[in-house]
Amino acid sequence: MPRKHFMAGLALAVGLAGAGPALAQSCQNNPGQFPAWLDAFRAEAAAAGISQNAIAALNGVGYRQDIVNRDRAQGVFSQTFLEFSDRMVSQYRLDTGFARLNQYASLFASVEQQTGVPGAVIVAFWALETDFGANTGDENTISALATLAFDCRRPEQFRPQLLDALRILDRGDLTLSQLRGAWAGEIGQVQFQPTDYLRSGVDADGNGRVDLLNDTADIIASAGNLIAYHGWQRGQPWLEEVTLTQALPWEQADVYNMLPRSQWAGWGVVRRDGSALPSDRTPASLLLPMGRNGPAFLAYDNFHVFLDWNESLVYSTTAAYLATRFAGAPRVSRGGTVNSLSLDQIRELQRLLVGQGFNVGAIDGIIGAQTRIAVRTMQQRLGLPADGYPTTELLGAMRGTPVPAGLSQSQIAELQSLLAARGYDVGPIDGIMGARTRAAITAVQQQLGLPADGIPTEELLARLRG
Numbered sequence: 087m088p089r090k091h092f093m094a095g096l097a098l099a100v101g102l103a104g105a106g107p108a109l110a111q112s113c114q115n116n117p118g119q120f121p122a123w124l125d126a127f128r129a130e131a132a133a134a135g136i137s138q139n140a141i142a143a144l145n146g147v148g149y150r151q152d153i154v155n156r157d158r159a160q161g162v163f164s165q166t167f168l169e170f171s172d173r174m175v176s177q178y179r180l181d182t183g184f185a186r187l188n189q190y191a192s193l194f195a196s197v198e199q200q201t202g203v204p205g206a207v208i209v210a211f212w213a214l215e216t217d218f219g220a221n222t223g224d225e226n227t228i229s230a231l232a233t234l235a236f237d238c239r240r241p242e243q244f245r246p247q248l249l250d251a252l253r254i255l256d257r258g259d260l261t262l263s264q265l266r267g268a269w270a271g272e273i274g275q276v277q278f279q280p281t282d283y284l285r286s287g288v289d290a291d292g293n294g295r296v297d298l299l300n301d302t303a304d305i306i307a308s309a310g311n312l313i314a315y316h317g318w319q320r321g322q323p324w325l326e327e328v329t330l331t332q333a334l335p336w337e338q339a340d341v342y343n344m345l346p347r348s349q350w351a352g353w354g355v356v357r358r359d360g361s362a363l364p365s366d367r368t369p370a371s372l373l374l375p376m377g378r379n380g381p382a383f384l385a386y387d388n389f390h391v392f393l394d395w396n397e398s399l400v401y402s403t404t405a406a407y408l409a410t411r412f413a414g415a416p417r418v419s420r421g422g423t424v425n426s427l428s429l430d431q432i433r434e435l436q437r438l439l440v441g442q443g444f445n446v447g448a449i450d451g452i453i454g455a456q457t458r459i460a461v462r463t464m465q466q467r468l469g470l471p472a473d474g475y476p477t478t479e480l481l482g483a484m485r486g487t488p489v490p491a492g493l494s495q496s497q498i499a500e501l502q503s504l505l506a507a508r509g510y511d512v513g514p515i516d517g518i519m520g521a522r523t524r525a526a527i528t529a530v531q532q533q534l535g536l537p538a539d540g541i542p543t544e545e546l547l548a549r550l551r552g
């Protein structure tokens with residue numbers, strides 16, 4: 087799955103955490119082919135209408151093994167939401183952000199009028215990406231992007247970025263010596279990829295150049311434009327801290343499960359201060375970044391803009407929470423005791439889940455979407471509250487759970503074929519236990535009067551063969 091972030095500095099600074107199994111894929115470059123590749127790229131740029139003057143920026147550019155190494159580095163990140171947000175939502179960032187909101191109040195008001203994006207949201211990205219311009223990166227953008235566009239891993243993603251970086255030179259927004267930023271090609275105080283720069287950049291101060299390194303008005307207006315481009319809905323909330331007053335159907339608490347706000351109110355969810363939520367149809371999901379005993383939020387449609395920015399829930403929740411602070415929300419309440427797992431414990435849990443037949447992707451210590459789904463199913467099977475958050479209680483219960491007699495990959499593939507022949511959707515016949523195969527097994531078990539646990543066994547295979 088392609089990484090979806092549109093402002094990447096924070097994630098990249100901490101090492102591509104939570105990016106998932108795509109990073110584990112490897113491929114081989116032959117750096118000796120780089121000069122010929124660069125010649126072909128020059129021709130492509132010229133054919134795309136880019137001037138020879140801008141194309142000359144490629145002269146002397148060499149293959150950068152250090153950039154490829156950074157792109158391959160698999161950062162591991164196991165901080166909880168409170169650990170991470172305590173670190174990222176620093177007093178310095180809060181003070182500076184409020185000062186910027188005050189200093190540029192009329193500009194923020196006009197940007198919100200034009201784009202619908204509140205200043206609080208823009209300032210949160212500005213803070214997290216570069217500390218308000220203090221850390222914009224000093225990597226040569228052309229050299230970094232040329233290497234990544236040549237590299238075998240994601241050339242289709244970086245070739246257009248390299249073309250657009252040349253177009254930024256052509257348009258005169260930045261000079262070649264100014265064109266520096268993050269190692270993956272993001273530029274400026276809110277770390278725009280070149281394509282975003284060209285499409286969403288605005289010359290708001292009217293000096294004739296979109297300068298996202300130096301022109302504060304350009305930076306604020308362009309960030310509003312980019313966030314609006316990603317689907318921001320004017321006048322709508324994004325994240326709201328709430329209080330849970332009773333146990334609720336925990337399996338409903340999933341960031342992608344949008345329900346009418348009245349449903350959450352009916353399940354005893356109230357505002358953080360204890361007052362009632364509006365009992366209306368506004369879609370919202372219940373986001374429990376540390377499970378049912380930790381902080382609780384309602385996440386609205388606009389929260390998905392933060393998920394676009396970084397698909398890691400801990401990152402995106404922290405960014406959205408910081409924006410609520412700039413909009414006046416108090417410090418998040420600490421919740422009760424949550425026995426979170428260490429990195430090694432998450433890996434152990436992932437191995438145990440695989441032993442139970444779940445597909446959790448890589449055993450990487452990262453709680454991604456697949457691990458969360460497996461955790462929730464396992465919690466249900468063990469009779470634990472199914473909030474999808476792995477704790478030491480779950481790990482302890484799983485250590486004592488017998489591993490079902492497993493099937494080999496070829497046996498699972500045979501099972502998939504038999505299920506498909508009966509009309510079930512199992513996805514590809516690949517011998518891998520994915521969500522569709524599990525659902526099909528559960529359904530056929532029900533049909534056959536077997537315990538519907540979704541686990542593939544010899545017995546089930548024999549029944550289907552017969």
Ligand SMILES: [Ca+2]
Nearest residue numbers: 289293295301
């Ligand atoms: Ca300008």
